[in-house]
Amino acid sequence: MPPVVAVDLGGTNIRAAFYSDGEPPATNSTxxxxxxxxxxxxxxxxxxxxxxxxxIPASARAHLAIAIGAPGPVDQARAVVLHAPNLPxxxxxxxxxxxxxxxxxxxxxxxxxxMAVLGEWQYGSGRGAHHIVMLxxxxxxxxxxxxxxxxxxxxxxxxxxxxxxxxxxDGPLCSCGQPGHLEALxxxxxxxxxxxxxxxxxxxxxxxxxxxxxxxxxARAGDPVAISVLRAAAHALGTGLAGLVHTFNPELIILGxxxxxxxxxxxxxxxxxxxxxxxxxxxxxxxxxxxxxLGDEAALLGGLALVKTSS
Amino acid sequence: MPPVVAVDLGGTNIRAAFYSDGEPPATNSTxxxxxxxxxxxxxxxxxxxxxxxxxIPASARAHLAIAIGAPGPVDQARAVVLHAPNLPxxxxxxxxxxxxxxxxxxxxxxxxxxMAVLGEWQYGSGRGAHHIVMLxxxxxxxxxxxxxxxxxxxxxxxxxxxxxxxxxxDGPLCSCGQPGHLEALxxxxxxxxxxxxxxxxxxxxxxxxxxxxxxxxxARAGDPVAISVLRAAAHALGTGLAGLVHTFNPELIILGxxxxxxxxxxxxxxxxxxxxxxxxxxxxxxxxxxxxxLGDEAALLGGLALVKTSS
Numbered sequence: 001m002p003p004v005v006a007v008d009l010g011g012t013n014i015r016a017a018f019y020s021d022g023e024p025p026a027t028n029s030t031x032x033x034x035x036x037x038x039x040x041x042x043x044x045x046x047x048x049x050x051x052x053x054x055x056i057p058a059s060a061r062a063h064l065a066i067a068i069g070a071p072g073p074v075d076q077a078r079a080v081v082l083h084a085p086n087l088p089x090x091x092x093x094x095x096x097x098x099x100x101x102x103x104x105x106x107x108x109x110x111x112x113x114x115m116a117v118l119g120e121w122q123y124g125s126g127r128g129a130h131h132i133v134m135l136x137x138x139x140x141x142x143x144x145x146x147x148x149x150x151x152x153x154x155x156x157x158x159x160x161x162x163x164x165x166x167x168x169x170d171g172p173l174c175s176c177g178q179p180g181h182l183e184a185l186x187x188x189x190x191x192x193x194x195x196x197x198x199x200x201x202x203x204x205x206x207x208x209x210x211x212x213x214x215x216x217x218x219a220r221a222g223d224p225v226a227i228s229v230l231r232a233a234a235h236a237l238g239t240g241l242a243g244l245v246h247t248f249n250p251e252l253i254i255l256g257x258x259x260x261x262x263x264x265x266x267x268x269x270x271x272x273x274x275x276x277x278x279x280x281x282x283x284x285x286x287x288x289x290x291x292x293x294l295g296d297e298a299a300l301l302g303g304l305a306l307v308k309t310s311s
Numbered sequence: 312m313p314p315v316v317a318v319d320l321g322g323t324n325i326r327a328a329f330y331s332d333g334e335p336p337a338t339n340s341t342x343x344x345x346x347x348x349x350x351x352x353x354x355x356x357x358x359x360x361x362x363x364x365x366x367i368p369a370s371a372r373a374h375l376a377i378a379i380g381a382p383g384p385v386d387q388a389r390a391v392v393l394h395a396p397n398l399p400x401x402x403x404x405x406x407x408x409x410x411x412x413x414x415x416x417x418x419x420x421x422x423x424x425x426m427a428v429l430g431e432w433q434y435g436s437g438r439g440a441h442h443i444v445m446l447x448x449x450x451x452x453x454x455x456x457x458x459x460x461x462x463x464x465x466x467x468x469x470x471x472x473x474x475x476x477x478x479x480x481d482g483p484l485c486s487c488g489q490p491g492h493l494e495a496l497x498x499x500x501x502x503x504x505x506x507x508x509x510x511x512x513x514x515x516x517x518x519x520x521x522x523x524x525x526x527x528x529x530a531r532a533g534d535p536v537a538i539s540v541l542r543a544a545a546h547a548l549g550t551g552l553a554g555l556v557h558t559f560n561p562e563l564i565i566l567g568x569x570x571x572x573x574x575x576x577x578x579x580x581x582x583x584x585x586x587x588x589x590x591x592x593x594x595x596x597x598x599x600x601x602x603x604x605l606g607d608e609a610a611l612l613g614g615l616a617l618v619k620t621s622s
Contacts, residue, residue, distance in 0.1 A: 178588055
C-alpha cells in the first residue's frame with residue numbers, strides 16, 4: 001500500500017497521522033490547535049504545518065495520498081467543504097484543490113463523521129458489520145452510515161447529516177438555523193445551554209460553562225438539573241435513533257464523541273428510549289448499540305480506509 | 312424473460328398483473344376487494360383468487376415467478392410479513408412459504424412501498440435517477456429508497472419505514488403506537504381526523520368522513536378548516552422530507568398515494584416547506600420533487616422489476 005496521511009480537521013484541534021506502509025498503527029502522529037478564530041487561511045496554514053510536523057520522508061512524498069475529514073458537508077465531486085459551522089469563514093472552501101496544489105499528491109476530502117464510520121467499520125466497533133449507523137456527538141452531531149458494505153454518500157456526497165434530523169416541529173433553533181433538529185436537543189452545546197437555562201449545576205464548574213463530562217458526573221452524584229437535562233437529551237436522542245433504525249434497519253449503532261464518552265447513565269437512558277420507541281420488536285432483533293472504540297482515532301483510521309478502498 | 316405475476320396487496324384492494332414475457336405492458340390484470348375484515352385466511356384466499364383470475368396459460372405456469380408487495384415491514388430472509396396495520400390478524404404471516412406451497416413457483420415478498428419505488432425507478436418518474444426517496448401517502452405512509460442504484464433494505468429487509476420517522480416529540484399517537492411519527496401527522500387518516508377535530512368542512516361530505524380529495528377541493532374553494540389542516544400536514548411532511556434530504560442527499564423525491572394525488576395546493580405547500588427547511592442550499596441543487604407517474608401501477612411494475620433484477 002502507498003503511504004497515507006490522514007487529517008482530522010476539528011473545530012478545536014487538527015489531528016494528523018502518517019501511515020508509512022498504508023496500514024495501522026500510525027508511524028507518526030500529531031495534534032495542534034485549529035485556531036479557528038484566526039480565520040480560514042490560518043486554519044489552512046495549520047493543516048499544512050500539522051502535515052509538515054509528521055516528518056514524512058522524501059521517498060514517501062513521491063507517492064503519498066492525503067485523506068482529510070472536514071466538520072461539515074462536503075461536495076464530493078468538487079472536493080469542496082460547503083460550510084463548517086465551527087470554523088468561521090469556512091464557506092465553499094475548495095479544500096481538495098488547495099491541498100493538491102500544496103502537496104502535489106492525490107487528495108481525498110470527506111465529511112469527518114463519514115470518515116469516522118469508515119474507521120470504526122474497518123478497524124473498530126464495526127468490524128464484520130454490514131449495516132451501521134454512527135453518530136458523533138460533541139459540539140455538534142455528525143452522522144455516518146454504512147449500507148450493505150458501502151458508505152452512504154448520496155447524489156453529491158452530502159448525505160447523512162444526521163444531526164439535522166427534525167425531531168421536534170418548531171423546536172429550539174439548531175446551529176444551521178432550522179428548528180427542532182437533533183443537534184439542537186442533544187449535542188454537547190445543547191446540553192450545556194439547557195443546564196444554564198435551568199439555573200446551572202448545584203456545584204458549578206470552575207471553568208464557567210459545565211462540560212458534558214461534568215454534567216454527567218453531577219447527574220451520577222444526584223444533581224437534579226443535570227439529571228433532568230440529560231434525561232431530556234436522551235429522550236430526543238433515543239427517539240431520533242429509533243427513526244434512524246426505522247430508516248436503515250441497521251445491525252449496529254455506534255455512538256462516538258464527547259457526549260457518548262460521558263458514559264453510563266446517559267447511554268443507558270438513550271438505549272432504553274431507543275428500544276421502547278421502535279415500531280416493531282423485529283427492528284430490535286440483533287440490534288446492538290456500542291460506543292466508539294477508536295475515539296479520536298476513528299476519523300484518522302477512516303481516512304486510511306478511504307484511501308485503501310478508493311485505490 | 313420468464314413470465315411474472317405481480318401482486319399489490321393493499322388494505323382496500325388486491326391488484327394483480329400478469330406479464331407473460333416479463334415486460335410491460337401487462338398481458339392481463341385484475342383488482343378485487345381485500346375484504347380485510349374477514350381475517351387473514353380470507354385475504355390469502357382473495358390473493359389466490361386474484362391470481363387465478365389472471366388466466367395464466369399452463370405453459371407459463373411451469374416457469375412463473377410471483378412478486379408480492381405487502382403493506383407492512385417484511386423480514387426479507389424468511390419472506391415473512393411482520394405485521395400489516397391495515398390487515399387485521401396479519402402478524403408474522405409466512406407469505407413466501409404460503410404462496411410457494413400454493414403456486415409451486417419462485418416467490419418474492421417485498422414491502423409495497425419498496426416495490427413502488429422500484430417501479431417508478433425502472434418505469435416511471437425515477438428513470439435515470441440513482442438516488443431516490445419515495446413516499447406513498449394514503450391511509451398510512453410508506454417509504455422506499457434507492458441508494459446508488461440499489462434498493463435500501465437494511466440488515467433484515469425492514470428498512471425505510473419512513474412513515475415512522477419521529478418529527479414531533481410527544482406528538483399524536485401513530486398507528487404503530489408510538490408518538491409523533493410522520494404518519495400520525497400527514498397521512499390521509501391523520502388529515503381526515505384533524506378535519507373532524509376542528510369541526511369538519513363547511514360543506515360536509517355526503518359519505519361521512521371527508522376524503523383527502525374532498526378536503527383538498529374544499530381548501531381550493533377557501534374552506535378555512537381544510538386550509539388549516541392541509542397546511543399543518545404539509546408543514547410536518549415538508550419538515551420530514553427535509554430530514555430525509557439531509558439523510559440521503561437524493562436527486563429526486565417521488566410522492567405517491569392518494570394524498571399526493573390531492574394535488575396542487577398541498578404539494579406546493581409541501582415543496583415550499585421542504586425547500587425552506589434545508590440546512591444548506593447545496594442540498595436543493597438539482598433536487599426535484601415529482602408526483603408518481605405510475606399511480607396504482609407503481610408497485611405492480613416494481614414487482615416485475617424485482618423479479619428481473621433478482622434473476
